[in-house]
Amino acid sequence: MSNVWVKQTLASHSKVQVLLVPLGGIPKDVYDRYCSLFKRLSAVPMQDLTAPGDWTRQNCPFRHFSWTEGAFHFHFVEDGTTDGGLSEWGDYQAHRRVYVALGIVHEPSCRRGDGDKIGADLSLLQAELALAVAPYPHATLQRIFVFEHSFEAGSIPGYDANRDIILPPEPEGEGGAELLRRFLAEPLHNIAVALITQIEGWVRAYAAALSGGVAGKLSQYMASARGGGGAGAASAGGDGALPPLRSPLDTDDDNPLANMGASSASLMSAASAVSLTGGGGKAADRARARRRWGRLRKWLGDLALLAGTPKDAVELYDAAAAELAKADPLWHAGALEGFAAALVALADDETPTAVPPEIFKLIAGREQEGGGAAALTRAGSLMGAAAGAAARRPP
Structure with missing residues (x-):
């Protein structure tokens, strides 16, 4: 069941949700103290992180990403609170998903089954963590922090x-x-790097689907219809699952392949329907296709914010807003909200990043004829670079 979030701000869009889970019968006062300790480490300057050994600028899907500017942000939440956690809007806004679960253990409070002996058995605690995290399908990165262990x-x-x-x-x-x-900082920094690497992999996968012509577009639609993976994601080295790009207010009308079979004839018909070139497809189908790509760009903007690169997010949100303005009001509003959140992230006084002049020019151009087209060109260049990075990345 979803929580009602009441403590969200524009800054929340830039924060990766991390669920804190009490394990092993930890006393509440001790657990609360450790939670406070984690929350003091929510903002991690990028310059404090170490890039993976195989990371290269050439293979990075983000044009503006930097390991020396800005910050990566965690949002530590406890189950059942009102400042995050479960949300039925997790397929609409990426920051509403929980991506990490941390089990919190106070070893002196643990009891093992063998004669009620004091101490932790981490295999049992892992099962306890898995049970607690079961309602959070995107919390695939899990760690257990054991406090007060006597090494003797x-x-x-x-x-x-x-x-x-x-x-x-x-x-x-x-x-x-x-x-x-x-002591806590180093493992949390490692988790931040792992998340950035994971987000980059997703973006490469989605960009490959965008640049894959009719075949890539078809796989994206089929993946959305099934709620699962497509060939574009698998070939790009992602996790095999493209984002659903749905909100609780959506209907099947937003997915033109939802009721189509997988026969050769239907695939050919679908390929014609999703073509954005205008050849052979109905106007309504092309409009749906345009919405889907607008939504995907908006989702990529969400991921760029979470990865700590708001400059990329600004370009992606602007391109998404241009595509969604006339036919998809909810997702258009989401793109504009994300755009504002990216500006907040750029102007964050706690980071060395400042709002660059070109961003203000972009904002001014939003109301001018042709401003959206220019944004689409910039976002298209970014997607091309991401797809190229996916192709260059070693297996």
Whole structure:
């Protein structure tokens, strides 16, 4: 069941949701304290992150992404709160999805099944975390943070080096909490880098679908109709699933292939229907296709914001708004809201990024004839670059 979010701002669009889950019978006061500690680490300057060893500018799908400017933002939420979590609008706005789940363990409070022995069994706690995260289908990145482990006690049963972060007891005396915060910073920075890498992979996949001609467009429609993957995403090295691009207010009329079979004749008919060149397809089908590509560009803008590159988001949102203005009011509003959120991110005083002059020129040009077309050209260039990056990326 979705929560009613009451603490959202434009800045929320730039924050990746991270679910904090209490595990192993951790006392509430201890859990609350650790939650507060995580929330103090919500903003991570890009210059504090280390790019993956195989990352190159050539393979990055974002033209303006930088490892030295701006910041990556987490939004730590607790299950059942009103500042995030489950949302039925997660296919409409990317920031409403939960992408990471962190299990919080206080080892002295844990009891193992063998004679009620004190200590954690991380294989059991992983099962507990999986149960808690089950309602969050996009929380595929999961970690367990174990606090107050006494290293004299030896290894922890069920330990997985790729999943579990073991933290020592908080040092006594003044400055102990600050030292514990520094212990937390490195694994959180690694999670931020993993998320950026994942987002880049999605964008490469979606860009490949956009640039794949009629075949790519067809796979996008079929994937949307099934709610699953398409050939474009798989060949681009993504996770095999294109975004649904739906809101709770949408109907099947927004997906022209929803009721079509997969026979050769229907595929040929569908390919004609989704062609944006105007050849052979009905006007209504071309209008639906235009909406779909506008929605996808808007979604790419959402991902650009989450990845910490608001300059790319501005261009993508502007292109999406130009396509959605006349025929898709809800998604047009979403693109404009995202555009405003990108400007807020650019003007964030806590980052070294400033709103560049070309952004103000773009805003001024939105009301002028031809402004939308220019934005589409810029976004098309970005999509071409992303598709090229997907093709260049080694297997």
